[in-house]
Amino acid sequence: MLPDSLLEMDGDEAISYATILAVAATCDGEFSPEEMSAYESRVASLLYQRDVRERLSEIVGEWIDIEYHLEALSADSVKLLLRDTILMAACDGKYTDEEMKLIKQVAKKAGVDDETLNQLYLWVVEGWGWFGRGHQILGISEK
DSSP, X not given: OXXXXXXXXXXHHHHHHHHHHHHHHHTTSOOOHHHHHHHHHHHHTTTTSHHHHHHHHHHTTSOXXXXXXXXXXXXXXXXXXXXXXXXXXXXXXXXXXXXXXXXXXXXXXXXXXXXXXXXXXXXXXXXXXXXXXXXXHHTOOOO
């Protein structure tokens, strides 16, 4: 696993982060295989905490108060959430209106300006390119 600050989150922060990321993955009414895979990979590092696993299982399908969970996050955790929400929303190849609304809500809480937000979108595009380049190097066709 790549190094990340997610491992430094306490139980409450981990729950809020994972909850809002789940909203990002499902707010367009679908939970595509790509979104599920991305969600599981981002949240997996938090699941070493037993109470986090149990609490996440309990909230599946519940209405989520985004503002409540944003308030539970530190400034750095909100920024990590923004990064990962943008990445999560891009997994199925498009940003829906619901995903964009959530991204803007998280960006506002993070105090991130439009230029920084645009840099994050570019980072996602570059990341897909980087990943695709690995396929090219190995001669694996893209799907």
